[in-house]
Amino acid sequence: MTTNSATGIRWDLRDLYAAHDDPNIAATVKDCHARAEKFAARFRPLLENQEMLTAAMVLQALAELEIIYEALGRVGSYAGLVYAADTAKPEYQDLEQRVEQRSTEIRNLVLFFELEWLKLDDVAANRIMADPALAAHRHYLASLRRYRPHTLTEPEEKILNERDNTGRNAFGRLFSEITSSLSFNLERSGQKEELNLSQILSLLHDPDRILRQRAMETLYQELARHGQVLTFVYDTLLQDNLTMDRLRRYSDPLAQRHLSNEIDGAAVKTMMAVTEENYGLAQDYFALKAKLLQLPRLALYDQYAPVGKEATPFPYAQAEQAILEAFEAFDPKFRHIAGEFFAKNWIDAEIRKGKRGGAFCASPSPRLHPYILCNYDDNLRDVMTIAHELGHGLHGCLSRKQNYFNYDTPLTTAETASVFAEMLVFDHMLAQQTDPQVRIVLLAGKIEDIFATVFRQNVLTRFEELAFSARKENRLTPEKLGSLWLEANGKYYGDAVDIPEGYRWGWSYIPHFIHSRFYCYSYVFGQLLVLALYRMYKDEGKSFVPKYIALLEAGGSDTPDALLKPLGVDIHKAEFWQKGFEEIKSLLARLNQLVAA
Numbered sequence: 373m374t375t376n377s378a379t380g381i382r383w384d385l386r387d388l389y390a391a392h393d394d395p396n397i398a399a400t401v402k403d404c405h406a407r408a409e410k411f412a413a414r415f416r417p418l419l420e421n422q423e424m425l426t427a428a429m430v431l432q433a434l435a436e437l438e439i440i441y442e443a444l445g446r447v448g449s450y451a452g453l454v455y456a457a458d459t460a461k462p463e464y465q466d467l468e469q470r471v472e473q474r475s476t477e478i479r480n481l482v483l484f485f486e487l488e489w490l491k492l493d494d495v496a497a498n499r500i501m502a503d504p505a506l507a508a509h510r511h512y513l514a515s516l517r518r519y520r521p522h523t524l525t526e527p528e529e530k531i532l533n534e535r536d537n538t539g540r541n542a543f544g545r546l547f548s549e550i551t552s553s554l555s556f557n558l559e560r561s562g563q564k565e566e567l568n569l570s571q572i573l574s575l576l577h578d579p580d581r582i583l584r585q586r587a588m589e590t591l592y593q594e595l596a597r598h599g600q601v602l603t604f605v606y607d608t609l610l611q612d613n614l615t616m617d618r619l620r621r622y623s624d625p626l627a628q629r630h631l632s633n634e635i636d637g638a639a640v641k642t643m644m645a646v647t648e649e650n651y652g653l654a655q656d657y658f659a660l661k662a663k664l665l666q667l668p669r670l671a672l673y674d675q676y677a678p679v680g681k682e683a684t685p686f687p688y689a690q691a692e693q694a695i696l697e698a699f700e701a702f703d704p705k706f707r708h709i710a711g712e713f714f715a716k717n718w719i720d721a722e723i724r725k726g727k728r729g730g731a732f733c734a735s736p737s738p739r740l741h742p743y744i745l746c747n748y749d750d751n752l753r754d755v756m757t758i759a760h761e762l763g764h765g766l767h768g769c770l771s772r773k774q775n776y777f778n779y780d781t782p783l784t785t786a787e788t789a790s791v792f793a794e795m796l797v798f799d800h801m802l803a804q805q806t807d808p809q810v811r812i813v814l815l816a817g818k819i820e821d822i823f824a825t826v827f828r829q830n831v832l833t834r835f836e837e838l839a840f841s842a843r844k845e846n847r848l849t850p851e852k853l854g855s856l857w858l859e860a861n862g863k864y865y866g867d868a869v870d871i872p873e874g875y876r877w878g879w880s881y882i883p884h885f886i887h888s889r890f891y892c893y894s895y896v897f898g899q900l901l902v903l904a905l906y907r908m909y910k911d912e913g914k915s916f917v918p919k920y921i922a923l924l925e926a927g928g929s930d931t932p933d934a935l936l937k938p939l940g941v942d943i944h945k946a947e948f949w950q951k952g953f954e955e956i957k958s959l960l961a962r963l964n965q966l967v968a969a
């Protein structure tokens with residue numbers, strides 16, 4: 373066990389249940405089950421009779437569903453949290469599985485509500501949704517129906533579901549099996565080593581340039597060996613998506629993703645175009661990074677090379693203080709809420725055996741406060757991780773005034789509060805640092821993180837667009853996919869970075885392309901939105917704060933576009949997205965100044 377400054381920082385889950393064998397857990401599940409059965413008996417006949425269905429009945433149904441979902445959220449979160457805190461304990465594994473199984477049973481009992489609601493014709497549904505009594509539920513009810521024009525008949529959906537297991541899902545599994553069993557042979561300080569994909573990728577961050585170069589060559593050589601199968605898998609899935617888009621009446625390959633993100637495609641188009649126009653900022657940075665590394669020009673394998681020295685160890689108590697100060701400077705309310713997480717033990721930060729890796733914030737429901745898990749290892753990166761998760765925590769607390777159905781946000785805005793909190797803490801820490809070397813490391817790290825989210829994910833999305841439109845014409849070969857990949861990347865790297873020949877296989881191991889097409893633009897959207905909001909905060913000062921708090925309080929009660937309007941944000945306007953790049957420019961300017969000095 374690692375002992376460090378976070379040792380002993382464990383969460384207190386007694387606000388949920390007293391212990392894993394608390395009889396209240398079983399009682400909650402039993403009560404939920406009984407309620408779900410009663411719910412089905414009462415509301416199924418009502419929903420099936422659309423002429424007689426009234427807004428009052430739908431409201432009653434939603435109120436009852438809310439009670440059931442809240443309770444399931446409580447047991448489900450508790451079981452998930454104790455398990456995450458100690459995955460090796462058999463009684464926690466057992467509890468987690470039992471609760472999951474029972475929740476699925478209960479959810480299946482009430483699932484008919486959503487399905488029947490979808491089946492209602494537009495006249496009946498609109499009549500009900502127009503009723504003022506349902507004002508607080510209108511967004512939820514309307515968004516449930518958004519897939520209606522794209523849903524096939526029940527028997528068709530059923531056949532597709534079953535066939536998918538040996539169809540597109542099988543290709544997805546083949547991809548996962550190949551990429552997770554890849555093995556890379558590399559010689560390192562005279563020793564032959566066998567590495568997996570994540571190990572070889574992490575070598576691209578190594579200080580040793582020769583090692584980085586060799587790691588990259590080895591990566592692409594090995595991927596090329598599997599190139600035929602990886603190409604076949606991707607090509608097949610592209611064709612499957614095109615076929616399904618035709619059958620489900622989606623206008624273009626991105627339409628389904630826009631619908632699930634609740635974003636208008638035109639806004640995404642503008643965002644991506646503005647991002648592309650700013651690729652030059654990255655090229656300027658690559659030239660600067662070459663200078664920092666004392667190279668005439670950057671090669672692709674230098675992109676993630678560390679610059680300068682690591683900062684000193686950063687104890688947990690100091691992280692708490694820095695975060696609270698940064699939040700206080702924004703608004704005392706932020707400090708107050710975040711302070712509760714530390715004072716009331718809603719954070720589990722110590723590193724110990726059996727505990728889940730990484731970090732997350734769980735916000736079970738509006739009636740419960742969130743919990744945070746992280747593995748704090750006394751470094752600056754982990755301070756940012758806590759800041760990030762506390763941002764989620766603030767969002768989860770502030771939106772507690774919403775009902776259950778309006779509590780969560782869609783993917784595109786789910787990371788707003790977390791990344792914004794990181795910006796606050798980052799700026800605060802940067803201001804506190806006196807050592808220019810450490811400041812350079814901090815700034816370069818921040819800039820590279822932002823590039824990886826904004827620019828690189830934009831490149832990935834462009835590649836997907838190219839791949840889809842090429843697939844409409846012909847079956848895709850490894851040569852074709854490779855050249856589309858280099859085309860999309862060429863615009864980003866320009867002449868600033870040497871691209872090795874093997875990079876044409878760079879597309880082939882990215883899971884998003886296989887499992888969730890066009891997912892990547894949500895990263896661009898989320899990060900750029902925050903940078904632009906942060907820029908607005910700097911420009912507008914204190915008058916921005918209440919508008920931002922109101923945004924977090926609104927939770928997921930409307931589409932992102934509608935929720936952002938009161939802040940004066942128009943996501944259809946290029947000028948708004950450009951604000952994000954102004955913030956990036958200011959980070960670059962600060963770095964340039966330090967390097968020049």
Ligand SMILES: [Zn+2]
Binds near residue numbers: 760764787790
């Ligand atoms: Zn997050």
